[in-house]
Amino acid sequence: MSRLFVPKVVTANRLREGDVVYQTADNRWTPFHHEAELLGDEAHAQLRLLHAAAQKLIIVGAYLADAKAGPNGPEPTHFREEFRTRGPSNYNHGKQADFAN
Amino acid sequence: MYSYSDFDEDFVRSRVAQFTAQVERRLDGSLTEEEFRPLRLMNGLYLQLHAYMLRIAIPYGTLSPRQMRQLALIADTWDKGYGHFTTRQNIQFNWPVLTDVPAILGALADVEMHAIQTSGNCVRNVTADHFAGAAADEIEDPRPYAELLRQWSTDHPEFQFLPRKFKIAITGAPNDRAVTRAHDIGLRMHKNAKGEPGFEVMIGGGLGRTPMVGRTVRDFLPLGDLLPYVEAVLSVYNTLGRRDNKYKARIKITVHETGLDEMRTMIETRFAEVRPLFAGNDQALLHDIRAAFAPPAFRNAPIDAYHAFYKADPAFRAWADTNLAQHRNDQYAIVTVSIKAHGETPGDATSNQMRVLADLAETFGHSDLRISHEQNVILPHVHKSDLPAVHAALVQAGLGTANVGLLSDIIACPGMDYCALATARSIPIAQEIALRFKELDLEHEVGPMKIKISGCINACGHHHVGHIGILGLDRAGVENYQITLGGDGTETAAIGEKMGPGFAYDQVVPAIERLVNTYLGLRHEASETFLMAVRRVGLDPFKTALYGSEGTQDAA
Ligand code: SF4
Numbered sequence: 203m204s205r206l207f208v209p210k211v212v213t214a215n216r217l218r219e220g221d222v223v224y225q226t227a228d229n230r231w232t233p234f235h236h237e238a239e240l241l242g243d244e245a246h247a248q249l250r251l252l253h254a255a256a257q258k259l260i261i262v263g264a265y266l267a268d269a270k271a272g273p274n275g276p277e278p279t280h281f282r283e284e285f286r287t288r289g290p291s292n293y294n295h296g297k298q299a300d301f302a303n
Numbered sequence: 304m305y306s307y308s309d310f311d312e313d314f315v316r317s318r319v320a321q322f323t324a325q326v327e328r329r330l331d332g333s334l335t336e337e338e339f340r341p342l343r344l345m346n347g348l349y350l351q352l353h354a355y356m357l358r359i360a361i362p363y364g365t366l367s368p369r370q371m372r373q374l375a376l377i378a379d380t381w382d383k384g385y386g387h388f389t390t391r392q393n394i395q396f397n398w399p400v401l402t403d404v405p406a407i408l409g410a411l412a413d414v415e416m417h418a419i420q421t422s423g424n425c426v427r428n429v430t431a432d433h434f435a436g437a438a439a440d441e442i443e444d445p446r447p448y449a450e451l452l453r454q455w456s457t458d459h460p461e462f463q464f465l466p467r468k469f470k471i472a473i474t475g476a477p478n479d480r481a482v483t484r485a486h487d488i489g490l491r492m493h494k495n496a497k498g499e500p501g502f503e504v505m506i507g508g509g510l511g512r513t514p515m516v517g518r519t520v521r522d523f524l525p526l527g528d529l530l531p532y533v534e535a536v537l538s539v540y541n542t543l544g545r546r547d548n549k550y551k552a553r554i555k556i557t558v559h560e561t562g563l564d565e566m567r568t569m570i571e572t573r574f575a576e577v578r579p580l581f582a583g584n585d586q587a588l589l590h591d592i593r594a595a596f597a598p599p600a601f602r603n604a605p606i607d608a609y610h611a612f613y614k615a616d617p618a619f620r621a622w623a624d625t626n627l628a629q630h631r632n633d634q635y636a637i638v639t640v641s642i643k644a645h646g647e648t649p650g651d652a653t654s655n656q657m658r659v660l661a662d663l664a665e666t667f668g669h670s671d672l673r674i675s676h677e678q679n680v681i682l683p684h685v686h687k688s689d690l691p692a693v694h695a696a697l698v699q700a701g702l703g704t705a706n707v708g709l710l711s712d713i714i715a716c717p718g719m720d721y722c723a724l725a726t727a728r729s730i731p732i733a734q735e736i737a738l739r740f741k742e743l744d745l746e747h748e749v750g751p752m753k754i755k756i757s758g759c760i761n762a763c764g765h766h767h768v769g770h771i772g773i774l775g776l777d778r779a780g781v782e783n784y785q786i787t788l789g790g791d792g793t794e795t796a797a798i799g800e801k802m803g804p805g806f807a808y809d810q811v812v813p814a815i816e817r818l819v820n821t822y823l824g825l826r827h828e829a830s831e832t833f834l835m836a837v838r839r840v841g842l843d844p845f846k847t848a849l850y851g852s853e854g855t856q857d858a859a
Contacts, residue, residue, distance in 0.1 A: 260337050263350065
């Protein structure tokens with residue numbers, strides 16, 4: 203019996219800017235979690251992670267983060283990943299400011 | 304103030320040049336991230352949750368106005384207009400982009416600053432009593448010794464790859480304001496029977512996963528033996544320290560596993576070998592360094608205006624009562640500028656505030672500034688007649704908060720708002736506690752109280768030594784906060800005790816309120832502080848306040 207696989211997204215930080223990005227199905231890096239490719243299959247997720255990790259001049263520290271499907275695309279399930287989609291709570295800095303509206 | 308020698312200057316400049324080339328090689332692919340990461344960490348550059356973070360050392364917490372202005376310039380040019388002062392007398396910039404870091408390091412080198420050895424398994428920034436050279440209770444200014452240690456440990460070939468990071472704190476006063484007992488080596492000056500000053504040497508203190516209070520390995524070390532003795536400690540640790548397990552690699556574990564007596568014997572044996580090799584060069588150097596820390600030319604002027612203002616102005620009086628400390632010169636005061644305005648982020652100063660502080664230090668403070676491990680800024684030498692003007696300028700800049708040593712003077716680490724290692728947030732907890740007690744207008748009534756918050760077990764927020772300590776954890780995907788009571792970071796150091804099950808994020812403030820109310824209800828008189836009361840009555844009444852009379856109810 204295999205464990206139920208929790209869906210994932212591939213996320214990393216951009217090498218130059220350091221900001222959080224997600225891998226899309228068409229191989230872009232997007233700042234928006236909801237544009238990420240939601241990976242429901244474990245083997246496919248590992249392949250996508252390998253693909254991401256090979257992009258050494260664009261991103262740093264790629265990993266698989268738990269996610270779930272939402273009305274507008276994948277949503278984070280853990281609070282850490284939720285914070286990463288926005289920025290800090292003490293100032294309006296990071297994505298919440300850069301992509302307001 | 305100490306100025307770089309040609310050697311320091313060349314060393315720092317060459318490191319900037321090296322790092323500039325390393326960044327270029329990372330960007331063109333000749334260095335992989337695995338190769339680059341240790342290089343950037345050696346230069347204080349971390350990759351955090353939302354961005355890079357640059358950690359810059361402020362040796363023994365001392366800054367000149369020119370350096371403070373340069374930090375403001377860096378904040379404005381390459382960051383988001385502010386900096387974060389940390390519990391290790393560093394400043395962190397939370398938003399630099401990689402390609403700007405070489406320019407930032409160059410700007411730091413222009414004012415004799417750098418970010419070297421603010422990461423990695425080496426001797427980190429040597430921290431000191433932030434009232435050094437000013438405090439009334441001080442035997443001698445410890446900073447010349449700290450500077451000697453800084454020079455000796457910077458790029459020391461033998462100690463660049465220790466089993467783990469190594470932190471040294473030093474104080475020249477019997478009242479320990481530098482948390483020396485929570486450091487790998489703590490140095491506390493006192494006098495022997497003959498009245499000569501020397502250091503009590505403590506080793507194996509540290510917070511983090513396995514908190515321990517440092518233990519005295521030498522009661523009295525003559526001042527001239529400092530460097531060879533510290534070298535002996537490092538050398539024994541470098542040999543014995545465990546490299547097989549990161550969690551057992553700090554010297555506190557070495558002391559614990561080897562035994563203090565055995566360690567002492569080994570250190571003394573090594574010391575006997577090393578001592579003759581220090582043929583006096585260190586003392587000649589120390590002599591030169593001392594001259595750079597000569598006390599300022601104190602003014603002699605009446606202080607009547609200060610007393611008159613103190614009587615007349617209640618806002619000034621409240622500030623003077625909490626934010627001033629006794630200077631060794633009766634006409635002077637030590638001003639602690641609170642970087643803890645209620646609802647703001649503990650330790651964050653805007654570039655404008657930095658410039659105001661630099662101006663005040665220049666105009667009224669003999670051009671001296673300090674950063675405390677409690678994340679405040681100190682003007683160590685202010686003539687009392689200038690205090691009303693200083694206070695007025697601080698208020699204008701949003702820096703006039705009268706809360707030093709009180710409940711809202713909270714230490715909080717960056718936590719999960721910035722730190723990649725965090726398990727929960729700490730900053731908003733600090734903000735909410737401060738705002739709540741401001742609303743209740745209770746903190747002056749409560750009196751001395753140290754609340755310290757860490758966002759993970761690494762304990763950068765010193766929660767173990769908080770009168771009330773708060774540790775943020777991740778419990779099954781939810782932020783959860785463990786409370787400890789009775790910690791103490793002074794010469795009577797103690798590790799706080801866990802109260803019981805943790806609290807959900809929105810239950811922390813009410814829990815703190817219950818603890819404070821319990822204290823107010825049971826203290827004998829206002830002079831019995833929270834910590835004294837906890838020591839007298841024990842934890843039970845506070846446990847009941849937190850969890851009800853059963854003491855077992857899960858508050859989360
Ligand atoms: S205590 Fe943990 S969360 Fe806080 S700054 Fe240190 S490592 Fe980061």
